[in-house]
Structure formats: C-alpha cells, structure tokens
Amino acid sequence: MGKNNKKELSASLNKELIGILKSRFEKNMSRHKGIDWKDVQSRLENNPGKLWSLNEMEITGGEPDVVDVDKKTGEYIFYDCAAESPKERRSICYDHEALEKRKEHKPTNSAINMASEMGIEILNEEQYRALQKLGSFDTKTSSWILTTPEVRKLGGALFCDRRYNTIFLYHNGADSYYAARGFRGSLRV
Known part of the structure; x- marks a missing residue:
C-alpha cells in the first residue's frame, strides 16, 4: 500500500484530531521544549496525508506527540507516546x-506491514531509547523495533521494554507474537 498520502480525513475529523494533538502537546511540554504549537498546527493543516497517518496512530492507541524537530528539513517528528505499547497493535509478529x-x-498482521499500511515507520533502537528519555514507557508491555538485516536473515527480530528503570533489548523469533507486544511508530510532518 505504501505511504497512503492520498488518504485524507474529513474536515471535522481533521479538526477533532488537531484538537486532541494540541491538548496532548500542551499537557506534555517537556517532550518538545522550544517548539511552538502554532508552527506544528500549520504543518499539520498543510499535510492532510500525514494527518491521516496520525489518526491511524491515534485510533490504534499510540497517543502520538511531537518529540523533536529536524533542524535541516523543519519537519516535526511524532512518536507513539502511549504509556504501554499501542493496544490495537499487539499480538502481531514482526514482518510479512x-x-x-x-x-x-x-x-492477524505484522508490525512492519501495519506500519506501512499506516504510513509510519517502526521505531529503531536509537529512537526507542530517545523516547524513553522523555518518560517511562513499556513498563508492562514490549515493542518490536526495527531489526537489522543480519539478525532478520537468521530468523530473529528485536524488541525492547523498560523494567527495573532500565531499557532492555531482546531477541525473539520473528514469527512469535504475544498479547503484550506491539510496536511504536514515528512520523515526520
């Protein structure tokens, strides 16, 4: 399916989603110091395909929020910031x-396929660790992360969680799935 850039929300859904994102942004200012919501909102309003993807993140339990801005491109970077791995993206294996x-x-699906359908990227280890600096995430669940080709070629896949105030990186067979494991995504707007 690709990036789904042709998919758009209705005007009322756009407005509702922007309201949710604004509220979350204002409640979690420590995640995005120095970023002005008006600039984020302007970008969102000019990128309807990205709003569609953010809505997909939202309705699957991801609670997307701005975590950074790319100083070269000016793009705002959203991550799934739900306390636990997004509820509607669990019990899935790693890839197709x-x-x-x-x-x-x-x-029913795989993390890589779901991310593609939603028009988002699965977090890699570096991004996952950066997210964990913004709060305590996945203290009861775990999340698949982008796996290196070397590990994947041998049948494995990587996932992370937070236990004992420490971020752990683990491996599993890529075909395994658990009720408490999903994935977190990122989106650049």
Whole structure:
C-alpha cells in the first residue's frame, strides 16, 4: 500500500484530531521544549496525508506527540507516546515473511506491514531509547523495533521494554507474537 498520502480525513475529523494533538502537546511540554504549537498546527493543516497517518496512530492507541524537530528539513517528528505499547497493535509478529512462515495460529498482521499500511515507520533502537528519555514507557508491555538485516536473515527480530528503570533489548523469533507486544511508530510532518 505504501505511504497512503492520498488518504485524507474529513474536515471535522481533521479538526477533532488537531484538537486532541494540541491538548496532548500542551499537557506534555517537556517532550518538545522550544517548539511552538502554532508552527506544528500549520504543518499539520498543510499535510492532510500525514494527518491521516496520525489518526491511524491515534485510533490504534499510540497517543502520538511531537518529540523533536529536524533542524535541516523543519519537519516535526511524532512518536507513539502511549504509556504501554499501542493496544490495537499487539499480538502481531514482526514482518510479512514471519507471518507467512507460521503454519498454525497465525496472528492477524505484522508490525512492519501495519506500519506501512499506516504510513509510519517502526521505531529503531536509537529512537526507542530517545523516547524513553522523555518518560517511562513499556513498563508492562514490549515493542518490536526495527531489526537489522543480519539478525532478520537468521530468523530473529528485536524488541525492547523498560523494567527495573532500565531499557532492555531482546531477541525473539520473528514469527512469535504475544498479547503484550506491539510496536511504536514515528512520523515526520
């Protein structure tokens, strides 16, 4: 499906989503010091495809919020900032190849495929660790992260969580899935 840039929300949904994002932005100012909401809102209003993707993040439980700005491009960077791995993105394996390999008890989808359908990127380890500097995330759940080709080629995939006030990086078979494991995404607007 690709980036879904042709998908757009209705005017009323756009307004509702921008209201939700503004409220979350204002309640969590420590996540985005030095960023002005008016600038973010202007970017959002000029990028309807990105609003569609942010809505996908929102309705699957991600609670997207601005975490940074790319100083070169001026793009605002959103991450899923829900306390736990997004609820509607759990019980999924890592990627389509892993999904196809399962003979029985297949999950409904994979993290990589869902991210693509939503027009977002799955967090890598560096991004996941940066998110954890903004708060305590995944203290009861875990999240798949972008896996290196070397690990994936051997059948594995990587995931992270936060336990004992420490960020842990683990491995699992890419075809595994658990009720408490989902994925977190990022979007540049």
